[in-house]
Amino acid sequence: MQAKGKATLEYTDGKTAEFPVFGGSIGPDVIDIRTLLGKTGMFTYDPGFLSTASCQSAITYIDGDEGVLLYRGYPIEQIAQHCDFLETAYLILNGELPTAAEKAEFDSTVTHHTMVHEQLTRFFSGFRRDAHPMAVMVGVVGALSAFYHDSLDINDANHRRVSAIRLIAKLPTIVAMSYKYTVGQPFVYPTNNLSYSANFMRMMFSVPTEEYKVNDVLVRALDRILILHADHEQNASTSTVRLAGSSGANPFACISTGIACLWGPAHGGANEACLHMLEELQARGGVEKLGEFIAQVKDKTSQVKLMGFGHRVYKNYDPRAKLMRETCHEVLTELGLHDDPLFKLAIALEKVALEDEYFVQRKLYPNVDFYSGIVQRALGIPTSMFTCIFALARTVGWIAQWTEMIADPEMKIGRPRQLYTGAARRDLTPIGQR
Ligand code: ACO
Numbered sequence: 001m002q003a004k005g006k007a008t009l010e011y012t013d014g015k016t017a018e019f020p021v022f023g024g025s026i027g028p029d030v031i032d033i034r035t036l037l038g039k040t041g042m043f044t045y046d047p048g049f050l051s052t053a054s055c056q057s058a059i060t061y062i063d064g065d066e067g068v069l070l071y072r073g074y075p076i077e078q079i080a081q082h083c084d085f086l087e088t089a090y091l092i093l094n095g096e097l098p099t100a101a102e103k104a105e106f107d108s109t110v111t112h113h114t115m116v117h118e119q120l121t122r123f124f125s126g127f128r129r130d131a132h133p134m135a136v137m138v139g140v141v142g143a144l145s146a147f148y149h150d151s152l153d154i155n156d157a158n159h160r161r162v163s164a165i166r167l168i169a170k171l172p173t174i175v176a177m178s179y180k181y182t183v184g185q186p187f188v189y190p191t192n193n194l195s196y197s198a199n200f201m202r203m204m205f206s207v208p209t210e211e212y213k214v215n216d217v218l219v220r221a222l223d224r225i226l227i228l229h230a231d232h233e234q235n236a237s238t239s240t241v242r243l244a245g246s247s248g249a250n251p252f253a254c255i256s257t258g259i260a261c262l263w264g265p266a267h268g269g270a271n272e273a274c275l276h277m278l279e280e281l282q283a284r285g286g287v288e289k290l291g292e293f294i295a296q297v298k299d300k301t302s303q304v305k306l307m308g309f310g311h312r313v314y315k316n317y318d319p320r321a322k323l324m325r326e327t328c329h330e331v332l333t334e335l336g337l338h339d340d341p342l343f344k345l346a347i348a349l350e351k352v353a354l355e356d357e358y359f360v361q362r363k364l365y366p367n368v369d370f371y372s373g374i375v376q377r378a379l380g381i382p383t384s385m386f387t388c389i390f391a392l393a394r395t396v397g398w399i400a401q402w403t404e405m406i407a408d409p410e411m412k413i414g415r416p417r418q419l420y421t422g423a424a425r426r427d428l429t430p431i432g433q434r
Pocket residue numbers: 265266267268270297298304305306307308309310311312313362364367368369
């Protein structure tokens with residue numbers, strides 16, 4: 001990389017140190033501070049990585065102020081309109097859109113890896129029936145590394161490719177199994193004559209006693225959810241996957257760390273939390289109680305947050321939320337649920353919040369989770385499965401980011417430093433004298 005300039009740091013007693021400045025293809029420049037410790041004896045302090053680029057990446061670009069999201073340079077709106085999920089996955093993994101022949105080959109390869117090793121199915125019976133499906137997912141996806149040893153050499157590009165395909169292909173099967181296990185229904189094996197999303201819906205919802213009918217509008221809605229969640233640059237779970245992978249851990253183990261991180265309510269658990277919030281508000285009186293609820297959200301002592309609002313990077317309307325709102329309308333119309341009280345409540349809540357000074361001042365806009373919970377509920381997906389669907393989609397981003405990192409010659413084991421605030425050196429008093 002060629003430096004485009006330099007930044008000068010003035011520190012203790014007027015000393016100075018210079019650092020190169022690098023520019024990306026778009027977006028803010030970065031100051032390369034890798035030599036900071038050697039030059040100044042100091043670290044940077046940046047909890048939550050608010051101003052730190054942890055890597056270079058060519059996969060996803062976000063302009064949070066403008067509400068822009070690009071996968072490999074293509075706007076999310078165009079991808080959502082013209083591509084299906086596997087085409088999106090191909091793009092994210094390979095950097096370019098596939099030709100029709102490449103797409104057919106990729107679809108076929110993924111389709112022919114959807115079965116899981118039969119012994120893996122026995123893992124499920126070790127979990128309690130009432131276990132959260134994300135708990136099951138963390139365990140079962142991590143366990144994949146015990147089954148697919150033949151693709152674990154991270155330094156072999158073909159092994160990396162095979163692992164990526166296996167993960168993308170098997171995640172829908174594992175997510176559906178996690179669901180079937182909790183409801184006590186038999187696992188449904190994948191079928192090769194359906195699309196990725198249609199196959200997933202069949203594995204989730206069909207039972208041996210009835211023929212499953214694919215609804216194209218609902219399949220398209222699920223596909224869109226997957227597209228919108230496929231990657232989001234260096235978010236918490238992706239950074240977790242990269243950090244785990246930086247030690248040389250195998251890709252299945254790394255993806256299970258991403259799933260664990262995604263589970264948190266500030267990240268992937270937000271759509272579940274958002275739907276709970278809407279249901280609770282509905283039970284308390286719905287639209288009538290909106291004012292009271294918003295007042296509670298604004299009261300810092302209440303610890304109540306407006307779930308589905310706010311984002312670390314977007315300080316504008318999340319472009320995925322706009323697309324999800326559109327999908328929400330399509331699904332509710334298809335199912336004749338347009339008068340759905342939760343949807344009406346969500347629209348009213350969004351309007352009130354967007355006009356309220358508290359949210360305007362802090363640039364808090366709806367994020368993708370605000371509508372995705374309503375869509376998934378309408379598709380018949382239970383709330384506890386929402387984050388699993390997110391994990392299924394994000395597996396594409398995680399594995400693409402992991403692959404990019406392993407191939408990056410600048411990759412180093414991730415090892416942040418700290419500002420130590422504990423006790424200075426002191427001498428110990430033996431227990432009998434304390
Ligand atoms: N409701 C009420 N107030 C909020 C909200 C919210 N949802 N989000 C942020 N704020 C307030 C904060 O209290 C803070 O106020 P202050 O300046 O008076 O102290 C201000 O807005 C700035 O917020 P931060 O917490 O500094 O923003 P940060 O970037 O750290 O947090 C986060 C982003 C975690 C997403 C936050 O907005 C949030 O918790 N939102 C709700 C959960 C959610 O929807 N998460 C989904 C994220 S998207 C995803 O993972 C796909």
